[in-house]
Amino acid sequence: MIETQVVIVGAGPAGLGCAALLKQMGIKGKDLIVLERGEIGESFLRWPESMRFITPSFPSNGYHQTDLNAITPDTSPAFNAGKEHLSGKEYAAYLKMVVKHYQIDVTVHTELNKVTSLGPSDGFELQTHNSHIRCQYLIWAGGEYQSPNTQSFTGADLCIHNTRIRSWEALDKGHYVVIGGYESGVDATFNLAKLGHKVTLLECSHDNEQTYDPSKVLSPYTAERMSCIANNTDIDFNGEFEVSAVFKEGDIFVVQSTDGDEIRTPFPPINCTGFEIDLGPVSEFFVYQDNGYPWVSAFDESTKLRNLFLAGPRLFHDPTLLCFIYKFRGRFAAPCSVIGSELELDMSILKHYRQAGMLLEDLSCCQQQECFC
Ligand SMILES: Cc1cc2nc3c(=O)[nH]c(=O)nc-3n(C[C@H](O)[C@H](O)[C@H](O)COP(=O)(O)OP(=O)(O)OC[C@H]3O[C@@H](n4cnc5c(N)ncnc54)[C@H](O)[C@@H]3O)c2cc1C
Incomplete structure (x- = not known):
């Protein structure tokens, strides 16, 4: 003792x-x-x-x-x-x-x-x-x-939480779906786009808070990086896609929204929900x-x-x-x-x-x- x-x-x-x-x-x-x-x-x-x-x-x-x-x-x-x-x-x-x-x-x-x-x-x-x-x-x-959040939607366990990725360079070339458009999601999108991948970034928050508190809005550093990739046609940003479930159809991952929309990707979606x-x-x-x-x-x-x-x-x-x-x-x-x-x-x-x-x-x-x- x-x-x-x-x-x-x-x-x-x-x-x-x-x-x-x-x-x-x-x-x-x-x-x-x-x-x-x-x-x-x-x-x-x-x-x-x-x-x-x-x-x-x-x-x-x-x-x-x-x-x-x-x-x-x-x-x-x-x-x-x-x-x-x-x-x-x-x-x-x-x-x-x-x-x-x-x-x-x-x-x-x-x-x-x-x-x-x-x-x-x-x-x-x-x-x-x-x-x-x-x-x-x-x-x-x-x-x-x-303690990554792996419970935020059904099938979150099929995704890779961004904290599990040690190096973006190690990923195969292709189309990735990133779930969560706050700091980690933008970081993932920025790194994937820089490496020439196609990225769909999904976010569901409709908040337009009138604040500059970085706990609530993107930091200037991230906003600046966002502006660097704003014209990149390989990035598709959907700000009204609330993920309800992720499931597999054969080898393909399907990301489904609460409105019933679906996005398909050959790679596990990247979970950036905190x-x-x-x-x-x-x-x-x-x-x-x-x-x-x-x-x-x-x-x-x-x-x-x-x-x-x-x-x-x-x-x-x-x-x-x-x-x-x-x-x-x-x-x-x-x-x-x-x-x-x-x-x-x-x-x-x-x-x-x-x-x-x-x-x-x-x-x-x-x-x-x-x-x-
Ligand atoms: C992508 C990202 C970017 C960030 N950027 C910034 C930034 O720019 N500025 C900023 O201020 N913050 C930033 N943060 C947040 C910042 O990293 C965290 O707020 C900070 O690490 C929290 O410090 P901590 O000491 O509480 O936790 P940690 O740094 O996680 O330390 C906790 C420690 O406790 C240990 N531990 C846990 N459980 C046990 C146990 N049972 N027994 C023994 N040891 C245990 C862990 O191993 C760990 O080393 C960022 C976070 C992320 C994810």
């Missing part, structure tokens, strides 16, 4: 961002463990090779404009990689440097399988494939990328909102169980979805300030986080976004 104070699950930007903050508050090495089922930055290592960050990176930290993809005020992926739109591998390399710099103890290739609550304020017993850990505080930062909300072994310790997101307190703590916190893109403080790094990093201080004050750590670093725009306390700032030109 390993005894520690804090366990963070997931060595992605959310888990490591919280870990780096606790280290800067002076938590002792033995009091913090990060568990990671794969490698540091595992989700990013699984990105298709050609995939790039849509949020630009820029090393502007010195002017209190922290690099949008940084997870601490004093690091910058742009500086590290010398690039504005990093690949998954480059971002994973940045995360490794953060681990090294802040001396974060990450136990890799260790999956958390089971969590038992020892009582309302008595902490948790955790079970991995080869260890038992007892801790007082648990931060779930297991992400979304490894991710499930899956909190793994802590799922049962949260209560869920009507939209599927877990309820959390003002400190991003479970409303059902004390000392269990959530970090990362599954944070939803109505109406604010904290799905990008530059958004959810503003909440690293929420669980860390509770843990820091209870463990009597030095909290003075939070002033630096506030100056760096990495301390988001008043979520109403996200409700009214206006752009005057």
